[in-house]
Amino acid sequence: MKSVQVNLGSRSYPIHVKSGLLKQTASILSDQNHGQKWVIISQYNLMELFGFDLMTELNESGFNCDYITLPLGEASKCLNEFGRVISQMVEIGCDRKTTILALGGGVVGDVSGFVASSFMRGIDYYQIPTTLLAMVDSAIGGKTGINIAEGKNLVGAIYQPKGVLIDPVILESLSKEEVMAGLGEVIKYGAIWDKAFLIDISTWLEDIDSFPFEDAIRKSCKIKAEVVSKDEREGDLRRILNFGHTIGHALESHLGYGKIRHGEAVALGMKCAGFISQKLNLLSKEELSTLNQTINRLPLPQLPHINGNHLMPFIKTDKKSEKGVLNFVLLDGLGNAISSTDVTEELIQESLKVLN
Ligand SMILES: NC(=O)c1ccc[n+]([C@@H]2O[C@H](COP(=O)([O-])OP(=O)(O)OC[C@H]3O[C@@H](n4cnc5c(N)ncnc54)[C@H](O)[C@@H]3O)[C@@H](O)[C@H]2O)c1
Ligand SMILES: [Zn+2]
Known part of the structure; x- marks a missing residue:
């Protein structure tokens, strides 16, 4: 099977992207089955949609597979649930040979990956992402973690999976809003890395019913894999x-989690970052208009008026700000992103006008 490779020496792994792939999981993983215990970590709704079938298929193919569920929602990315999953793994007889299958969106992937990184000092795991966001972003690159009261993703590890299995057919049961929000991240890949891909996405978005998800996901994974292969630990x-995340994260925090989807906030953040890039003469007016036209094809939420003075503190505390210097990702031409420390507060404030 043609797969995308994340190249990290002995920790390299394949990303398989193919419609109908979930049904082939047993044959794809059969080489890795040495009689150990396998455990699917998921959510109960996802077990009902695909997990129980997957477990049955694995067990009928000679695997010894069990499952553990997490509650729905961001709240389950917490120390309590992390501890509960670990205890349950011990109860059902998991050991250091156990392999985890993380079946879910970013929440399941982040918790499962962190469990894998620390259970008995680290065990193997595979990502089987079920949201578009997880397929093109969170399942790749090995960032795992949980939230604590003091902030999101403050506890975690960079711990790479053994492989990523992506079946775009799974998206059929996801709400249209979630899928459209995930496309914000897909547009991001075109904007930062590949102008031709961005233009393709723009064309594809003219008719969402025939959007080629498999191709778009594979291309997005390829770009993320290339970036992570060159820079695993965020240099x-x-x-x-x-790109788009400094203002995107600030919008999520300012409006309150759950009020705006991550992909939507990123899409709006990209419009601001595009505006700033054009003001700094890094992006031509035509390029900015191509970027905006593409983003505007997503159904973006109507925001209440955003007071820049209220948003600014969130922008300044974004984790991309190191030692008080804000690293802002800009476009130096479409398909070419750079990290800049030259963006002034005034320019950020001015860019916020594109939000309303
Ligand atoms: N590790 C990383 O690099 C990284 C990157 C980006 C985001 N994240 C994290 O990802 C999380 C968000 O992930 P998300 O957007 O995937 O949300 P999510 O995991 O909460 O999933 C959204 C909801 O959709 C349901 N669902 C998932 N797949 C479904 C399907 N195919 N059909 C029907 N329902 C389905 C889930 O049960 C859940 O209720 C955040 O915690 C964020 O911090 C991590
Ligand atoms: Zn993101």
Whole structure:
């Protein structure tokens, strides 16, 4: 099977993207089955949609597979649930040979990956992402973690999976809003890395019913894999994946989690970052208009008026700000992102006018 490779020496792994792939999981993983215990970590709704069938298929193919569920929602990315999953794994007889299958969106992927990184000092795991956001972003690159009261993703590890299995057919049961929000991240890949891809996405978005998800996901994974292969631990290069995220994260925090989807906030953040890039003469007016036209094809939420003075503190505390210097990702031409420390507060404030 043609797969995308994340190249990290002995920790390299394949990303398989193919419609109908979930049904082939047993044959894809059969080489890795040495009689150990396998455990699917998921959510109960996802077990009903695909997990129980997957478990049955694995067990009928000679695997010894069990499952553990997490509650729905961001709240389950917490120390309590992390501890509960670990205890349950011990109860059902998991050991250091156990392999985890993380079946879910970013929440399941982040918790499961962190469990894998620490259970008996680290065990193997595979990501089987079920949301578009997880397929093109969170399942790749090995960032795992949980939230604590003091902030999101403050506890975690960079711990790479053994493989990522992506079946775009799974998206059929996801709400249209979630899928459209995930496309914000897909547009990001075109904007930061590949102008031709951005233009393709723009054309594809003219008719969402025939959007080629498999191709778009594979291409997005390829771009993320290339970036992560060159820069696993977020030096300058991996930072470009945060295009649109400085203002995007600030909008999520300011409006309150749950009020805006992550992908929507990123889409709006990209419009601001595009505006700033054009003001700094890095992006031509035509390029900015191509970027905006593409983003505007997504059904973006109507925001209440955003007071820049209220948003600014969130922008300044974004984790991309190191030692008080804000690293802002800009476009130096479409398909070419750079990280800049030259963006002034005034320019950020001015860019916010594109939000309303
Ligand atoms: N590790 C990383 O690099 C990284 C990157 C980006 C985001 N994240 C994290 O990802 C999380 C958000 O992930 P998300 O947007 O995937 O949300 P999510 O995991 O909460 O999933 C959204 C909801 O959709 C349901 N669902 C998932 N797949 C479905 C399907 N195919 N059909 C029907 N329902 C389905 C889930 O049960 C859940 O209720 C955040 O916690 C964020 O911090 C991590
Ligand atoms: Zn994101």
